[in-house]
Amino acid sequence: MYEDDVVADNGEKTAFRRAEKKYKLYYDHNSQKKKRPRPVDLSSVIDFKSILDSFNQTGETPPRVYALGRDFDRPVFCLEDSPGFYFIPGALSVEEQCHWIRESLRSFPQPPNRTNHNAFYGPVHDLFTASKERKVLVEDLGSPGELDYPSTEGAQRWKFLDETVAPFKGSPRKTILASMLLRKLRWTTLGLQFDWSKRNYNVYLPHSKIPDALIQLAKKMAAPAMPTAEEFKPEAAIVNYFGLGDTLGGHLDDMEADWNKPIVSISLGCKAIFLLGGKSRQDEPVGMFLRSGDIVLMAGEARECFHGVPRIFTDKLHAEIAPLEMHLSSEDNGCFLEYIRTSRININIRQVF
Numbered sequence: 001m002y003e004d005d006v007v008a009d010n011g012e013k014t015a016f017r018r019a020e021k022k023y024k025l026y027y028d029h030n031s032q033k034k035k036r037p038r039p040v041d042l043s044s045v046i047d048f049k050s051i052l053d054s055f056n057q058t059g060e061t062p063p064r065v066y067a068l069g070r071d072f073d074r075p076v077f078c079l080e081d082s083p084g085f086y087f088i089p090g091a092l093s094v095e096e097q098c099h100w101i102r103e104s105l106r107s108f109p110q111p112p113n114r115t116n117h118n119a120f121y122g123p124v125h126d127l128f129t130a131s132k133e134r135k136v137l138v139e140d141l142g143s144p145g146e147l148d149y150p151s152t153e154g155a156q157r158w159k160f161l162d163e164t165v166a167p168f169k170g171s172p173r174k175t176i177l178a179s180m181l182l183r184k185l186r187w188t189t190l191g192l193q194f195d196w197s198k199r200n201y202n203v204y205l206p207h208s209k210i211p212d213a214l215i216q217l218a219k220k221m222a223a224p225a226m227p228t229a230e231e232f233k234p235e236a237a238i239v240n241y242f243g244l245g246d247t248l249g250g251h252l253d254d255m256e257a258d259w260n261k262p263i264v265s266i267s268l269g270c271k272a273i274f275l276l277g278g279k280s281r282q283d284e285p286v287g288m289f290l291r292s293g294d295i296v297l298m299a300g301e302a303r304e305c306f307h308g309v310p311r312i313f314t315d316k317l318h319a320e321i322a323p324l325e326m327h328l329s330s331e332d333n334g335c336f337l338e339y340i341r342t343s344r345i346n347i348n349i350r351q352v353f
């Protein structure tokens with residue numbers, strides 16, 4: 001979905017690319033050769049949290065932003081210049097955020113759901129637990145009968161072994177720490193599986209149903225963007241995982257049949273900058289902060305607009321995850337907390353047909 005777009009947009013030729021470069025994380029080195037994030041001017045980034053705060057106090061919004069007058073249980077903001085774009089700040093409680101962070105790390109990457117690791121390692125089971133237990137994924141050179149599970153993809157077969165047992169030490173087998181694999185988890189797909197190589201949904205790939213609780217949440221949150229009397233039917237979801245320095249290049253999500261149905265996009269973990277452009281990359285995008293618990297809807301004309309995530313903030317001041325830190329602190333040996341302190345997760349839910 002993304003690579004083609006990014007390649008087509010190299011250099012600084014478009015307004016969208018210039019904005020991406022403006023907000024992307026770069027480092028400067030001081031005289032002691034210590035690297036520090038290059039300061040960036042965030043003054044033009046829309047902050048819907050402060051818009052919500054002042055809306056709650058005064059009922060007013062800044063120019064070109066308006067609150068939806070429809071019957072929804074919380075304020076929903078729209079941009080005059082971007083029809084079909086909806087922002088629901090703080091849509092999820094801290095408990096809900098923690099729930100979906102746990103699900104995103106523990107359950108969603110479980111086969112038959114696919115992840116970016118499938119192509120090389122085949123289906124990887126229990127990645128989060130393996131990381132917590134400090135396991136190592138080891139290339140299996142034994143006979144197929146000895147394997148814990150059959151590999152259907154990837155050139156090799158792999159299995160998790162205990163780091164301390166380490167029968168593989170000194171052998172030519174390839175190994176990778178489970179914690180490293182978790183860090184390198186970039187996406188997983190739920191429900192109908194998106195085939196990145198063909199840039200389309202492959203209904204023949206095995207998949208498990210999107211969890212009911214996520215379906216119900218998406219249906220509820222989609223309401224402000226739904227055409228009257230129509231029902232949102234979540235059929236697929238893509239979960240994106242961002243670590244320090246990771247970005248999502250400007251792209252369109254155009255493989256779904258009915259663009260009047262929204263994409264429901266949930267933010268979890270570290271704060272990010274989201275860029276919403278126009279139908280051409282030449283259109284100047286607007287930047288906005290996405291915090292943990294925010295939900296964005298893109299429907300109708302907004303489905304034709306380039307968008308992307310050029311930056312996540314992992315420093316204490318800007319990440320804004322203090323409430324999550326309190327809730328996740330002692331759980332699972334602090335593994336969820338350790339992960340989310342430097343990461344962002346995005347779950348976006350779609351109706352495909």
Ligand SMILES: O=C(O)CCC(=O)C(=O)O
Nearest residue numbers: 238240253265309346348
């Ligand atoms: O991470 C986000 O907030 C945006 C995700 C997105 O645009 C996508 O997956 O298509």
